[in-house]
Amino acid sequence: MASSDANMKIVHGEAGYILEDVPHLSDYIPNLPTYPNPLRSNPAYSVVKQYFVHVDDTVPQKVVVHKDSPRGVHFRRAGPRQKVYFKSDDVRACIVTCGGLCPGLNTVIREIVCGLSYMYGVNSVIGIDGGYRGFYSKNTVTLTPKVVNDIHKRGGTFLGTSRGGHDTNKIVDSIQDRGINQVYVIGGDGTQRGAAVIYEEIRRRGLKVAVVGIPKTIDNDIPVIDKSFGFDTAVEEAQRAINAAHVEAESVENGIGIVKLMGRYSGFIAMYATLASRDVDCCLIPESPFFLEGNGGLFEFIEKRLKENGHMVIVIAEGAGQDLLTEENAQAMNAKDASGNKLLQDVGLWISQRIKDHFARKNKMAITLKYIDPTYMIRAVPSNASDNVYCTLLAQSAVHGAMAGFTGYTSGLVNGRQTYIPFQRIIERQNQVVITDRMWARLLSSTNQPSFINPKDGEKIKKTEQHPTRLSEGKNCKDVEVKKAEKPPTQILGVDNSKVGQNSENHVDSSNKA
Numbered sequence: 001m002a003s004s005d006a007n008m009k010i011v012h013g014e015a016g017y018i019l020e021d022v023p024h025l026s027d028y029i030p031n032l033p034t035y036p037n038p039l040r041s042n043p044a045y046s047v048v049k050q051y052f053v054h055v056d057d058t059v060p061q062k063v064v065v066h067k068d069s070p071r072g073v074h075f076r077r078a079g080p081r082q083k084v085y086f087k088s089d090d091v092r093a094c095i096v097t098c099g100g101l102c103p104g105l106n107t108v109i110r111e112i113v114c115g116l117s118y119m120y121g122v123n124s125v126i127g128i129d130g131g132y133r134g135f136y137s138k139n140t141v142t143l144t145p146k147v148v149n150d151i152h153k154r155g156g157t158f159l160g161t162s163r164g165g166h167d168t169n170k171i172v173d174s175i176q177d178r179g180i181n182q183v184y185v186i187g188g189d190g191t192q193r194g195a196a197v198i199y200e201e202i203r204r205r206g207l208k209v210a211v212v213g214i215p216k217t218i219d220n221d222i223p224v225i226d227k228s229f230g231f232d233t234a235v236e237e238a239q240r241a242i243n244a245a246h247v248e249a250e251s252v253e254n255g256i257g258i259v260k261l262m263g264r265y266s267g268f269i270a271m272y273a274t275l276a277s278r279d280v281d282c283c284l285i286p287e288s289p290f291f292l293e294g295n296g297g298l299f300e301f302i303e304k305r306l307k308e309n310g311h312m313v314i315v316i317a318e319g320a321g322q323d324l325l326t327e328e329n330a331q332a333m334n335a336k337d338a339s340g341n342k343l344l345q346d347v348g349l350w351i352s353q354r355i356k357d358h359f360a361r362k363n364k365m366a367i368t369l370k371y372i373d374p375t376y377m378i379r380a381v382p383s384n385a386s387d388n389v390y391c392t393l394l395a396q397s398a399v400h401g402a403m404a405g406f407t408g409y410t411s412g413l414v415n416g417r418q419t420y421i422p423f424q425r426i427i428e429r430q431n432q433v434v435i436t437d438r439m440w441a442r443l444l445s446s447t448n449q450p451s452f453i454n455p456k457d458g459e460k461i462k463k464t465e466q467h468p469t470r471l472s473e474g475k476n477c478k479d480v481e482v483k484k485a486e487k488p489p490t491q492i493l494g495v496d497n498s499k500v501g502q503n504s505e506n507h508v509d510s511s512n513k514a
């Protein structure tokens, strides 16, 4: 039985099975002709048994289940279909990259171009120059397999990118004027919101244009998907900065190395870089409030670690402790970038200064502090081998879906399978580290840092958050306003930051979690 509200196409099945399906061009354009998939006669694929995805194949969002659990939410499995809705010669595709950089952007661009050409014989692909505004303010770039042949070896984006400039009508006018019928949009949460609006307008105008998102986010803040491409590369690159901070810190008496990593609202890079390194004594992320002074505060912990080890390394995500900075500089609160994202104050510089001031004031311990800010270095590098493979599969999946007539979806990995996820599910929430989850507990036990949460707030957290989670899963997400005028504050799970407390090194009890 299928039902749909304004945004979602939902199919219910036996035993609590739910398919959150993606739109199809035939949903709003009647009598569309279909064609045999050209892959049928492609020698590379014709030998592969069951190469085509079964029409009923879906992928569960949750793989950890109990005996009597309902089957739960599923997404459509990505891959080539027997029939396609575009003749190869009729396809005119475009690719645009928006938002901040991320390792792997060029690989995705390359593989969309090569996938369209080699798998489907599509020879008309154009690049939109410089993000969304390029649709209406710049000339396009012709993309062929030859042009993109070695771009995956470079960082950044071959097409350029930008923030802001999303004018829906101008963009869709440009798509219509240029005769584009497949739009591949590579970008983060903001970009996917923009793509969702473009899809709605295209549907309203009744155009046969497939709109496909490929999720890009260095912060790993996009929900539902296992993890974003480029994340592995960024974590790996962050190790170099952490190593340097460690070498500096351990070479002097009472050395402190501080490394600031990206993570506006989600501390995944800091958390994984910390877990990977083993040299980090303390990891601070936006999701976990902390305080400086008094029992159980950061300063007390630093003193303790210096006395024990003679040096320490702190990794701090750029969005951590913003509430503390705002207390000191309320004016900076409202600054935003061109996309409407809140501009953060430099927490790395701030915390370095506060630590220096603290030890100078106490005058009892001379410290040497080195602050390393590799922020842009970890996202400007080319993607590593595993991200390259990931980008290739994402791009190929995106192409198969568009050729099969699906639209209004983001191509994403769910439980290790390529899927098509409706835009709505991607843009309604933001993926964040859940500090009552076992992963954060693993980090706390690896660094042996205090949770910086007082027992009262810890109890509150236990009561409000009961969902076991993985690196990225639906329940790992926090609701955000879809219109995204402003991102949410760094307060989580019902914890009142102002009350985060004076004492205790309690770790959050996660024993009741999966």
Ligand SMILES: Nc1ncnc2c1ncn2[C@@H]1O[C@H](COP(=O)(O)OP(=O)(O)O)[C@@H](O)[C@H]1O
Residues within 6 Å of the ligand: 098, 099, 100, 131, 132, 133, 162, 163, 164, 165, 166, 187, 188, 189, 190, 191, 192, 193, 194, 195, 197, 216, 217, 338, 339, 341, 482, 483, 484
């Ligand atoms: N709610 C929205 N509706 C339409 N376009 C949006 C929306 N939010 C962001 N965008 C556009 O998406 C692009 C990228 O957004 P941004 O937040 O900068 O990066 P990211 O996609 O990486 O999160 C920008 O061009 C911005 O104008």
Ligand SMILES: O=P(O)(O)OC[C@H]1O[C@](O)(COP(=O)(O)O)[C@@H](O)[C@@H]1O
Residues within 6 Å of the ligand: 099, 100, 101, 188, 189, 190, 216, 217, 218, 219, 262, 263, 264, 318, 337, 379
């Ligand atoms: O200086 P820029 O280009 O605005 O980028 C900074 C921001 O970009 C990010 O790397 C990722 O943001 P997006 O995913 O929105 O592009 C954030 O971590 C960081 O705050």
Ligand SMILES: [Mg+2]
Residues within 6 Å of the ligand: 099, 188, 189, 190
């Ligand atoms: Mg973003």
